[in-house]
Amino acid sequence: MFIFLVISVLLMAACGKKDIKDSVTWPLKDFTATTQDNKPLGLKDLKGKIWISDFMFTSCPDICPPMTSNMTKLQKMVKDEGLKDIEFVSFSVDPTVDTPEVLKRYAAQFGVDFNNWTFLTGYSQDFIEEYGPKNFKTIIKKVSEGNVMHQPYFYLVDRDGNIKKTYKGNEEVPFDEIIGDIKTLQ
Template sequence: MMKVRFLVVILVISTLLMAACGKKEIENAVNWPIKNFTATTQENKPFGLKDLKGKIWISNFMFTSCPDVCPPMTSNMVKLQKMVKDEELKNVEFVSFSVDPKVDTPEVLTRYAMQFGVDFKNWNFLTGYSQEFIEEYGPKNFKTIVKKMSEGNVLHQPYFYLVDQDGNIKKTYKGDQEVPFDEIINDIKTLQ
């Protein structure tokens, strides 16, 4: 009887060790928790962290009158959205926070996104909060700079953020140039 118990214990331990060895982790992952937010989408609907619960999401910061990094970031996010669809990855959302919410009304965000061929089925452009809110929310949650400058320009960093199903940022990536698309797709797969 002791031999059987011993063999069962060894079998269970071996199975657990093999399962742990097979579990993939995101390389250089961070674990920054996202605090709740309240926003308005391009469809003028309320939106918050609760709407992303249980979903993987890719996020960025942008504004529609951006003269440099935002257009390529949006184009790259469209390419990433198409790759997610082509790979048949489910439960993946895209979220773009406007860093110029006074200018970027839902209508302005819709026109901007349509220029790039955005599929709104799983992508929300957010506004409806104050400038002060986004300038505080970005640094505290995404470890990024958001600062309105003179002449309508807003300083922000051109990153994409991968957020897990529990609302934790797992990784950041360049979003304007030399975007590591395959790495992002593989990291999404790892989270699934």
């Protein structure tokens, strides 16, 4: 009888738990970077927060401007929904060109709210080409001056620094799904 009671309690507790559909758990390794304000930032600074991340570069001729525009829309939606402690983090995939000043000018063109959105640089090209694939399961490769190959994804990261889900970030962005998944993590 006792075992039946324990199993029943566990099953009822599991029924109330809401999960993110098609979620993953990809733990991120620590990183050290420089923000658009020329300040240091690492994974430890994001612990305890839910964040959305992407990869971009300021001289990108195609997918980065729509991604940044879509991330700006998502940032506004998060604010309009009253969601707290949500950060946005954009890693430059062309860190020698994308200095803090260049990143700040680029972001300002899109009306970025820097209160909870950080653009990162200050690492080597080798670092980002290794860090992205190993941690975010994405492709990053500088193919020529001013041209870096990368994928157009947004990444949802939980409070413990685990990637939970990826979303298309340049077109047909599932904004409502992302907002719902953020709420599930809260």
